[in-house]
Amino acid sequence: MKIEPLSKVMGAEVTGVNLNGPLTPAERDQLYQAFLDHLVLCVRGQSFADVGAFLNGARHFGAPKIQHMESFRFDDHPEAGVVSSEDRDVKDGKRIIRGTMFHTDESFIATPPKATILYAIDVPSRGGDTRYVNMRRAYETLPDETKNEIGELTAVHYYGKKRAGRKVPSLTEAQMAETPPVSHPVVRTHPETGAKALYAHETMTDYIAGMAPEASESLLRRLYDHSTQNPELQYHHQWRSGDFVIWDNRATLHAATADYDAHEKRLLYRTMLKGAATH
Numbered sequence: 001m002k003i004e005p006l007s008k009v010m011g012a013e014v015t016g017v018n019l020n021g022p023l024t025p026a027e028r029d030q031l032y033q034a035f036l037d038h039l040v041l042c043v044r045g046q047s048f049a050d051v052g053a054f055l056n057g058a059r060h061f062g063a064p065k066i067q068h069m070e071s072f073r074f075d076d077h078p079e080a081g082v083v084s085s086e087d088r089d090v091k092d093g094k095r096i097i098r099g100t101m102f103h104t105d106e107s108f109i110a111t112p113p114k115a116t117i118l119y120a121i122d123v124p125s126r127g128g129d130t131r132y133v134n135m136r137r138a139y140e141t142l143p144d145e146t147k148n149e150i151g152e153l154t155a156v157h158y159y160g161k162k163r164a165g166r167k168v169p170s171l172t173e174a175q176m177a178e179t180p181p182v183s184h185p186v187v188r189t190h191p192e193t194g195a196k197a198l199y200a201h202e203t204m205t206d207y208i209a210g211m212a213p214e215a216s217e218s219l220l221r222r223l224y225d226h227s228t229q230n231p232e233l234q235y236h237h238q239w240r241s242g243d244f245v246i247w248d249n250r251a252t253l254h255a256a257t258a259d260y261d262a263h264e265k266r267l268l269y270r271t272m273l274k275g276a277a278t279h
C-alpha cells in the first residue's frame, strides 16, 4: 500500500489496496490514520461488484448509516444511495445537481455522519470535480480575536432555513417534520484527533444561538467568506472511474461542480458513516 498527498492543503491518494478483501489490522489502522490526517482519502482503482460490496468496503472505516434522503437511496440497501447525472427533484421533477454550495453533510441532524464516501463508476470526460475546504485550516487561519469571539458559540442548523439563491432538494412534509432545527458548536473539537475546526456553512447553518439577527448574520457571513473564498484552503478532486473517496465531515466542507456536459453520464455510489453527538 502506498499513500501520497494529493495537494499541500489536504487529501491523499492510496494505491495498492483492494477494499473488497479483508485487510490486516495494520493495514486498516494505516488507512484510518491517513483518513484522519489528510481529511480526504482517495483509494484508487477499486472495483465493487455491486452496492453491497461497496458497503462492505465502506465498513473498513466505520458503520454506514441509513440515508436520510429516501428518494435517492437503494430499496434493498438503505445505507447507500446514488449520485447521478439523472437525479430529479422529488417535488418538481426537474433535473438537479445536488450539493453545489459548500456544505458538510447532514449537519441538520443532531448526530451528523462522521464521514461520507463516494465511489465513482461513471465520470464525465471533464468537469464534475468535488471541491473541498479544509475547515481545520480555516479555523487556524482566523484572526485571534475571531477565534476568541466564536470559541464558545453555538449555531442552529436547519434544513428549512430561509435561503437566498440556490435551493436544496425538497423534503416531503413527513421528512420536514422529522428534521427540526438542531444546534452544534461553531468550533468543533474533533473527537478522534482533538483538533479544532470551524463548523458552519451557509447551506444549513441558520443563526448563532442567543445573538441578535443582524449580528449573527454578519458574523456568519465573515466565517462563510473566510472558509469558502480562499483557494489556499481548497482541494479540488478530479474523479477517475474506480475512485473510492472518503472525507471527514467533522473538519471539511465540500461542493459539487455543475460544469460538465449534460449529455455525459456521471454515476457514483454514496454512503455516510455514523457519527457521534457534537457536544
Ligand SMILES: [Fe+2]
Binding pocket: 099, 103, 104, 105, 254
Ligand atoms: Fe454533500
